Amino acid sequence: MADATVTVHSEAVVGHINPEFHGHFSEHLGRCVYEGLWHSDSADEDGYREDVLELIKDLDIPVLRWPGGCFADDYHWEDGVGPQEDRPRRRNLFWAQGPEEVPEESNAFGTDEFLQFCEAVGTEPYLAANVGSGDPQEAADWVEYCNYDGDTELADRRRENGHDDPYEVKYWGLGNENWGCGGRMSPEQYAREYRRFATYVGTQSGLMFEHDLELIACGFEHHEWNRRFLEEIADSSWGPEFPLDHLTLHHYYGQTMTVSESDEDDYDTFLADALETDGHIEAIAGAIDAIATTRDIGVIVDEWGAWHPEAVSENGLEQPGTVLDALSAAAVLDIFNDHSDVVTMSNIAQTINVLQCLVETDEDEAWARPTYHVFDSYAPHKGNDAIQTSVSTPTRDVEDDRELPLVQGSASTDGDETFISLTNLDCREEQTVAVTVEGTTPDAVEATLLFGDHEPSATVTPDNAAEFEPEATDVDVDGNTISVDLPPATVATLTLS
Numbered sequence: 001m002a003d004a005t006v007t008v009h010s011e012a013v014v015g016h017i018n019p020e021f022h023g024h025f026s027e028h029l030g031r032c033v034y035e036g037l038w039h040s041d042s043a044d045e046d047g048y049r050e051d052v053l054e055l056i057k058d059l060d061i062p063v064l065r066w067p068g069g070c071f072a073d074d075y076h077w078e079d080g081v082g083p084q085e086d087r088p089r090r091r092n093l094f095w096a097q098g099p100e101e102v103p104e105e106s107n108a109f110g111t112d113e114f115l116q117f118c119e120a121v122g123t124e125p126y127l128a129a130n131v132g133s134g135d136p137q138e139a140a141d142w143v144e145y146c147n148y149d150g151d152t153e154l155a156d157r158r159r160e161n162g163h164d165d166p167y168e169v170k171y172w173g174l175g176n177e178n179w180g181c182g183g184r185m186s187p188e189q190y191a192r193e194y195r196r197f198a199t200y201v202g203t204q205s206g207l208m209f210e211h212d213l214e215l216i217a218c219g220f221e222h223h224e225w226n227r228r229f230l231e232e233i234a235d236s237s238w239g240p241e242f243p244l245d246h247l248t249l250h251h252y253y254g255q256t257m258t259v260s261e262s263d264e265d266d267y268d269t270f271l272a273d274a275l276e277t278d279g280h281i282e283a284i285a286g287a288i289d290a291i292a293t294t295r296d297i298g299v300i301v302d303e304w305g306a307w308h309p310e311a312v313s314e315n316g317l318e319q320p321g322t323v324l325d326a327l328s329a330a331a332v333l334d335i336f337n338d339h340s341d342v343v344t345m346s347n348i349a350q351t352i353n354v355l356q357c358l359v360e361t362d363e364d365e366a367w368a369r370p371t372y373h374v375f376d377s378y379a380p381h382k383g384n385d386a387i388q389t390s391v392s393t394p395t396r397d398v399e400d401d402r403e404l405p406l407v408q409g410s411a412s413t414d415g416d417e418t419f420i421s422l423t424n425l426d427c428r429e430e431q432t433v434a435v436t437v438e439g440t441t442p443d444a445v446e447a448t449l450l451f452g453d454h455e456p457s458a459t460v461t462p463d464n465a466a467e468f469e470p471e472a473t474d475v476d477v478d479g480n481t482i483s484v485d486l487p488p489a490t491v492a493t494l495t496l497s
């Protein structure tokens with residue numbers, strides 16, 4: 001007898017799962033860029049860490065947001081181009097850097113280093129321009145430096161710095177958390193700034209650059225702020241064709257759960273907090289629908305993940321990498337699949353060493369965290385059509401009158417095969433899940449399981465990292481119903497052909 005059932009409504013397509021749902025975010029913060037991506041004993045001749053490069057290439061990450069975060073609105077891109085020895089050393093207003101946790105920025109890793117890293121790993125760059133302390137000219141110049149193929153000083157400067165061809169950077173964020181570290185602006189003030197910046201950065205995109213740019217405004221988890229921002233942006237004096245392609249929100253969870261001192265009740269609360277991503281996406285999409293009726297504006301969740309009390313500025317926002325965090329990532333990726341009609345991208349915070357990173361390093365080696373394996377297991381969904389699922393699951397009461405659904409799932413198809421992800425968010429009990437796929441009987445079902453041998457609190461180290469890889473698991477197939485036993489705190493992937 002199943003504890004939970006999942007019905008896959010094969011004919012009901014929700015939307016397209018952009019590969020960009022599996023995007024990343026890397027900031028000049030602690031050991032993310034310096035010591036993470038860039039420079040160490042294992043660096044290649046260009047300065048990139050080969051061990052990190054390999055892990056990231058294998059993950060096939062579709063898009064990488066840089067240089068911040070709060071750092072973006074404190075960053076002047078011209079500091080980071082040209083000969084390394086001429087680049088100025090600056091304060092990093094928000095974050096400590098590197099192994100000695102110095103709140104200074106060497107500018108050794110700049111635009112060309114970042115964009116060539118993206119080329120090396122085959123990922124689309126997403127640059128966040130400085131709105132808080134910068135000006136529209138600086139942002140427009142950055143676009144020109146990166147993307148222009150004509151005969152101007154900035155295009156020539158890029159060529160002198162070693163890149164003849166334009167980089168064709170498509171995604172441009174205008175500011176970061178401008179309600180907070182990006183200038184403490186009111187929504188109306190940010191909307192006015194956004195319009196100024198978008199005018200100079202975006203208006204000529206189709207004329208001047210070979211490809212159109214996609215412009216991204218930074219929203220907020222407070223949806224009244226988003227509503228007021230959109231109202232001001234959509235003001236009739238501006239006309240309907242305002243250059244805004246995506247509106248973002250950030251969702252961190254876990255600040256009340258110290259990893260080393262938590263129990264199962266804390267795990268439930270943590271997971272319920274992660275699932276609130278769902279309501280935030282619905283709220284921001286609702287605000288877009290209500291106000292920006294004449295245009296498609298996508299929702300990007302361009303910072304998300306676990307942020308525990310262990311991660312503080314003084315340690316470069318580092319925290320242990322646990323199975324529990326990885327479970328939350330699986331549940332959030334399901335939410336993105338289920339909202340593929342409105343979500344256009346997401347960027348987990350942050351790729352390496354910081355917060356819910358996927359890759360951790362020390363001086364000698366780099367290794368995958370459990371969250372890395374969740375992304376890898378969900379990779380078959382990328383580029384597919386998301387299919388609607390109905391999940392009937394036991395729940396548990398958690399604080400603030402909330403209910404934690406214990407089983408989560410999502411499904412997609414590439415036209416030939418169907419992929420189903422299932423997560424047992426119950427950290428105490430096994431859950432048997434019966435999946436029924438409407439209208440089709442599979443010829444074959446392959447299933448893998450993550451974390452079957454681990455407690456939710458299990459933490460990855462360089463010595464045990466290989467133990468978190470997925471293993472094949474058994475399923476019972478009866479016509480179009482597949483039953484699978486999910487031990488506590490596990491993630492399963494079914495492939496039906």
Ligand code: AHR
Nearest residue numbers: 068069070071176177349
């Ligand atoms: O990811 C760490 C910080 O969290 C980012 O700099 C900021 O945007 C957010 O508050």
